[in-house]
Amino acid sequence: MTAPGVHDGEDVEGRGIEDRDVEEALALVKEDRDKARHRGSAPGRTDAPHRDGADGRGNAPDRGRASARDDAEVSTTTAGPGARTPRSRDLNPEQDTSQQDALQQGNPHHQTRPQPRTPQDRHHKATPWPEAREIAARAARSRVRGAPVALPLDAALGLSLATPLTALTDLPSFDTSAMDGWAVAGPGPWMVRQEGVLAGHAAPARLGDGEAVRIATGARVPPDTTAVLRSEHGRTDDRGRLHATGDLGHGQDIRPRAQECRSGDRLLPPGTLVTPAVLGLAAAAGYDTLSAVPRPRADVFVLGDELLIEGLPHGGLIRDALGPMLPPWLRAIGADVTSVRRIGDDADALYEAIRGSDADLVVTTGGTAAGPVDHVQPTLRRIGAELLVNGVKVRPGHPMLLARTKENQHLVGLPGNPLAAVSGLLTLAEPLLRTLAARPAREPYALPLRDAVQGHPYDTRLVPVVLRTDSAVPLHYNGPAMLRGVAAADALAVVPPGGARPGQAAELLALPWATAGAGVRFT
Numbered sequence: 468m469t470a471p472g473v474h475d476g477e478d479v480e481g482r483g484i485e486d487r488d489v490e491e492a493l494a495l496v497k498e499d500r501d502k503a504r505h506r507g508s509a510p511g512r513t514d515a516p517h518r519d520g521a522d523g524r525g526n527a528p529d530r531g532r533a534s535a536r537d538d539a540e541v542s543t544t545t546a547g548p549g550a551r552t553p554r555s556r557d558l559n560p561e562q563d564t565s566q567q568d569a570l571q572q573g574n575p576h577h578q579t580r581p582q583p584r585t586p587q588d589r590h591h592k593a594t595p596w597p598e599a600r601e602i603a604a605r606a607a608r609s610r611v612r613g614a615p616v617a618l619p620l621d622a623a624l625g626l627s628l629a630t631p632l633t634a635l636t637d638l639p640s641f642d643t644s645a646m647d648g649w650a651v652a653g654p655g656p657w658m659v660r661q662e663g664v665l666a667g668h669a670a671p672a673r674l675g676d677g678e679a680v681r682i683a684t685g686a687r688v689p690p691d692t693t694a695v696l697r698s699e700h701g702r703t704d705d706r707g708r709l710h711a712t713g714d715l716g717h718g719q720d721i722r723p724r725a726q727e728c729r730s731g732d733r734l735l736p737p738g739t740l741v742t743p744a745v746l747g748l749a750a751a752a753g754y755d756t757l758s759a760v761p762r763p764r765a766d767v768f769v770l771g772d773e774l775l776i777e778g779l780p781h782g783g784l785i786r787d788a789l790g791p792m793l794p795p796w797l798r799a800i801g802a803d804v805t806s807v808r809r810i811g812d813d814a815d816a817l818y819e820a821i822r823g824s825d826a827d828l829v830v831t832t833g834g835t836a837a838g839p840v841d842h843v844q845p846t847l848r849r850i851g852a853e854l855l856v857n858g859v860k861v862r863p864g865h866p867m868l869l870a871r872t873k874e875n876q877h878l879v880g881l882p883g884n885p886l887a888a889v890s891g892l893l894t895l896a897e898p899l900l901r902t903l904a905a906r907p908a909r910e911p912y913a914l915p916l917r918d919a920v921q922g923h924p925y926d927t928r929l930v931p932v933v934l935r936t937d938s939a940v941p942l943h944y945n946g947p948a949m950l951r952g953v954a955a956a957d958a959l960a961v962v963p964p965g966g967a968r969p970g971q972a973a974e975l976l977a978l979p980w981a982t983a984g985a986g987v988r989f990t
Contacts, residue, residue: 593858593865596894596927596961602856603869604898604908606877607827617756620749623741625801626759627905632735632745635753637725642688645720648697649679649709650688656708664689679709688721695720728752738905763827763903765802767793768820770834770842771883772811788885788950789832796892799979801900802828812840818849827876827903830896833883835866843868843880852878856895860926860964863947864890869899884947890929893959893976913972914939920973922966929976931956939975957981 594602615629643666644650650664651657653676663681664671673690674680680689688695694715703709728734734748741759749757767790774787787809794804805826810816812834821829834843847854847870855877856869864887868880877899881891901908917938920930931952932939939960944951953959958981960967961974 593860593926594856596859596861599856599859599861599869599894600898603879603895604902606855606869606871607899607902615758616761618759619756620746620754623757623759624743624746626741626757626762628735628737628739628741628745629758629760629905630737631733632739632749632752632754632757634728634730634732634734636730638727638751639722639724641724642692643722644682644684644686644688644695645722646695646697647684648682648695648720649701650674650682650692650694651679651696651709651715652676652689652691652693653678655679655715656704656710659703659707659709692721693717738907740906760905762801762803763900764805764825765797765828765830765900766805766820766824766826767797767807768817768829768831769793769807769809770812770817770832772840774809776809789881789883789888792885792950793830793832793881793888793892796889796979797830797896797900800892800897801904801906812842814842814846817842818846821846821872821878822850824876828896828899829872829876829878831878831880832888833881835868835880835882847872847878859894861890861894862923862926862928863887864894864929865926867891867895869895882947885950886931886945886953887947889953889959893929909977911974913974915970916941916960916967916973917969919969920960920962920967922962922964925964927964928962928966929959930962931958932960932973932975933957934975934981939973953978 618626644664649657649659650671652674655677657677657679660678660680663683664686665683666685666687668686670687671680671689674692679696682688682695694717696709696711696715697720700713700715701709701711734752735745739745741757769787769790771787773784774790775781775784776787776790778786780786790807790809794807797804806824808820810820817831817834831843834841837844850872853871854868855871856867858865859867861867863884864882866880866882867887867890868878870878870880872878879891879896879899881888881896898908914934915938916932917935917940920928920941922928930945931942933942933955934940934957939958941960942952942956945953956978958975958977961976967973
């Protein structure tokens with residue numbers, strides 16, 4: 468069956484074109500337009516086959532298969548950054564059956580060739596980048612959640628509270644000394660008792676007026692204590708009497724009972740990220756365990772026959788960069804990675820893997836386009852998945868997708884190029900996992916860009932940057948197949964269509980290792 472939003476033969480920004488120099492691309496554009504003018508056709512229509520060297524299917528741009536045209540390098544033509552040569556749509560044996568039926572019925576008005584689609588048509592079908600993130604964040608809100616789990620304090624680190632954190636006792640639970648010194652009663656000078664008061668000991672004896680006793684920080688103050696005189700603010704004379712060397716106010720350096728909270732007070736709401744400070748507060752408030760939302764579970768399926776897991780590339784094979792990168796990255800954004808599998812270009816194997824997964828999230832790499840061995844979309848149709856996002860107006864990573872495969876499971880299909888896959892993680896996987904883990908979204912923040920960044924005419928661009936005190940510095944090596952830039956980056960800058968000028972503020976997506984908090988773990 469065809470899932471809602473999945474249409475047989477849909478052009479998924481994944482036909483692929485071979486990388487060409489800017490000059491060659493310009494010449495082809497001019498040649499195609501000249502031909503169109505002579506034919507009296509609409510400008511930009513051509514019968515040339517459409518291929519794309521930016522690979523949305525695997526890690527290599529020259530696999531010789533139809534793949535994600537989105538990930539081609541942004542060009543610098545006069546038609547605007549990222550302009551491409553318009554070409555006709557490839558005919559897929561599984562698509563355009565209406566044309567074939569019409570031909571069999573002898574319809575003289577039906578053309579023998581599918582109509583070309585303009586870049587505007589293809590971009591119209593993709594989801595704007597901000598909207599795609601919102602869809603991903605909302606996708607799991609209605610799912611049936613697993614029951615909260617009660618965990619020892621140390622095991623709850625990095626999770627979200629499933630219930631409010633309510634004080635089980637007054638804090639502090641008795642009047643305590645805030646400093647080392649003397650507990651004193653009434654005005655001085657004071658006669659000092661022989662014994663002292665230490666933290667953790669039984670309640671000390673009541674003080675009479677004119678009496679003082681040595682006391683340690685955190686110790687329970689004796690009844691009728693009027694203040695604690697700090698050690699550095701007192702002196703004793705030769706008769707053993709204590710004198711204050713400065714003013715001493717009533718109640719000074721005493722932490723009264725329930726100063727921080729009373730038993731039953733709500734300390735933190737559900738959804739609060741359990742940080743080390745939260746663990747400390749919970750312990751102080753009397754907790755041994757916390758009710759937390761468990762981490763969502765993720766399965767990773769790395770697709771492609773061309774991938775090596777060790778050694779140098781050879782014989783048309785390339786090293787798999789996504790297998791080592793994705794699991795720790797998913798852990799860093801809140802998932803428990805339950806399995807990592809490498810699956811060749813085998814539609815049945817992919818079908819069985821998805822059907823057999825009981826994870827909350829399935830992540831696939833490559834295969835999201837419409838080439839002969841791009842099996843993700845046909846598999847989604849085969850299992851009756853609901854396609855929520857089918858292409859995003861973002862570079863790199865345009866052919867990413869999001870689908871609901873089961874009532875309690877979603878699939879994020881990432882492009883095969885490494886930086887395009889990172890784009891898909893931050894666009895679709897991170898908001899979805901955040902919702903599943905009941906974690907609040909980060910407050911957006913921005914910095915001015917130190918340098919101009921070339922934009923795409925239609926789409927958002929995500930560009931690796933390093934952060935300085937007052938600006939974000941765009942990095943080179945930001946092509947869809949490159950990891951050199953993002954490996955050195957602190958964040959990805961969100962560059963709007965058309966680009967950004969020097970000094971223009973850009974929204975920043977922080978990378979996990981640049982904001983390593985309690986929830987970040989790579990193992």
